[in-house]
Amino acid sequence: MNRCTAKTSFLTSTRILRIAAPVALLAGLLVSSLGSTAQVISRPFPPNAVRGILTVMQPPEVLMDGKADRLSPGARIRGTNNMLVMSGAMVGQAMRVNYTREPNGYIHDVWVLTDAEASLPPPNQR
DSSP: OOOOHHHHHHHHHHHHHHHHHHHHHHHHHHHHHHHHHTTOOOOOOOOOOOOOOEEEEETTTTTTEEEEEEEEEEEEEOOTSOBBBBBGGGGGGEEEEEEETTTTSSSEEEOOOOOHHSSSGGGGGG
């Protein structure tokens, strides 16, 4: 038994828009004002991170510095914008990365480096 008429649902949606629009506008202004500073901040890499060249062959199989290697079952690959990237989207691309290994020796955390990050020494050599 549907008691919601088209008129009441329209009124409800317009009320929601009147409340949500200023909040969304304010959130957009905050994000745009922070956007320029976010590019300056460098990502914190763990001290045990190692630098290498990663080429994804057929996930989870990869080449690390030209040698066969493997991603761990829960591997996380972060792109240059620090967002997660699926390994299948990177097949055949050679990228300079910082990475860590899990206790079993598989590659676990990977950060694709920007040109500015790649010009800095690796975290374990700072």
